[in-house]
Amino acid sequence: MxxxxxxxxxxxxxxxxxxxxxxxxxxxxxxxxxxxxxxxxxxxxxxxxxxxxxxxxxxxxxxxxxxxxxxxxxxxxxxxxxxxxxxxxxxxxxxxxxxADLDGFSFQSRTAPFFERLLLAVQVFSNWKHERKRYLPIVRDEETQFVVKQWLGHLLQERTRNEARTAFYRELAMWLQDAKADLYVPRFSGGDYIGKTGLQVAGELDMEPWAYYFEWLDGLHKLLAQLERFPMLQKLLPDATRELTTSAQETLHLLRQGLDTERVMAIRRLKWSTIQDHLVEIAATVPDFSVGAWIDEAAVDGVAQGTWQSLKEIKEAFGELDYFQIRLALIVKRSGAKCN
Structure with missing residues (x-):
């Protein structure tokens, strides 16, 4: 081949x-x-x-x-x-x-919803400019429509429509200056213009579909990683807990209510090994989640300094740690989870 x-x-x-x-x-x-x-x-x-x-x-x-x-x-x-x-x-x-900017673990379940919300927001602001009150939303998903409607409502508590639109387009332009704008701009809708699909844009750019997709994804992940620069766009990003499995979300909900893991096990009728899987998933996914009840900073630093091929290797080097603690140590440095 x-x-x-x-x-x-x-x-x-x-x-x-x-x-x-x-x-x-x-x-x-x-x-x-x-x-x-x-x-x-x-x-x-x-x-x-x-x-x-x-x-x-x-x-x-x-x-x-x-x-x-x-x-x-x-x-x-x-x-x-x-x-x-x-x-x-x-x-x-x-x-x-x-x-180089792909970050699937952080954004896999949030990239597409963010982009759908962005597409709808662009359409709304454009139609405000054109004073069009009747139009079909480019995104039919009801959750997306609800989120964008709420987002707009919050914006208009602080600004007029023109002020909100100007601020939004300022952030959009700032992003597109550093991005490959031809991947995204043809997707936007407004006025009489209906945005193109990804496949249509790929064809116009003479790109094979998967090349377009990964360029599109890479650019969006780069944006999502620096959304603190774009406060209006930042509010369109779903919460990190969306990345969790449904079962891990339920465990996190109980932990945030102040319950300890034994109580969570009893309420959910789950084994400790399953709760361990949830804790590892949560620590890997949710910023600032504290794992201090199960592992300390010294252990995390020790594991982070090595290059490992298996958990067994780590266990041989750090016999005092159990496998749950080893799994936590592997993910804490990257995820931003806390040990206090």
Whole structure:
């Protein structure tokens, strides 16, 4: 298989496969690329520094993923057997360097909702300018419409419509000056203009669809990582807890009510091992979550200084830590969780 015949999705899949030092089952790799926050996926994405590429294609169906692996196998890039997937050779594609701002673990479930809200906000402000009171919202999702309506209501408590629109476009222009504007501007709607789909924009730019998608995603992740510069846009970003599994969200809700883990276990009728998985997921996802009840800063620093291939290696080096503490230590430094 010539590298010229490999598209950007193939590059992404090969990059993820290459990140793990031993064979991995297709089900595990599917969890990584679609962002399924199983205990193993959360743990190993941090252990092998794959968090940036975690969940970059959350919409991918299992059947399509399996077909793409089959194509890579048939083309000679991977071996695929009952033991898992292994690489037969990976050319230097520069995928990680080209998409240096990807941060899938932080934003996988929030990127698309943020962009949908942004599309609707642009349409509303544009129609205010054109004094159009009747139009079909470009985004039909009711939750998106509700959030944007609330957001606009808060803005208008402090500003006039013109002031709000001017401030919004100032932030939008500031972002687009540093972004690849031709990826985003044709998607916006307003007045009589209906924004294009991603596929339409890709065609106009003569880009293959997956190349457009990853450029679009990379640019949005860069924006989301620095939203403190854009206070109006920042309020369109869903809360980080959206990234959690539903079960972990329920555990976090009880913890925030002041209940200890034993009480949470009793209320939810869950084993301690399941609560441990939730705590690791929460610590990896929710900024400023405190893990001080289970591990201290010294242990985190000790684990962070090493390069590890398995939890067993860490256990041999830090015999005083149990595996739950080791899992927490792996994720704390990156996630911003606190040890106090």
């Amino acid at each position: 010539e590298w010229a015949n490999v598209d950007v999705l193939d590059e992404y899949l090969l990059h993820v496969i290459a990140a793990f030092p031993r064979k991995r089952k297709p089900a595990f790799l599917y969890a990584i690329v679609t962002g399924k926050r199983t205990g193993q996926a959360v743990q190993d994405s941090h252990l092998f520094d794959v968090t940036r590429f975690f969940g970059c294609v959350p919409m991918m169906r299992q059947r399509y993923f399996d077909a793409r692996l089959g194509q890579l196998r048939d083309a000679g890039w991977i071996a695929l057997d009952e033991d898992g997937v292994s690489l037969l050779g990976v050319p230097e594609s520069g995928f990680a360097e080209r998409f």
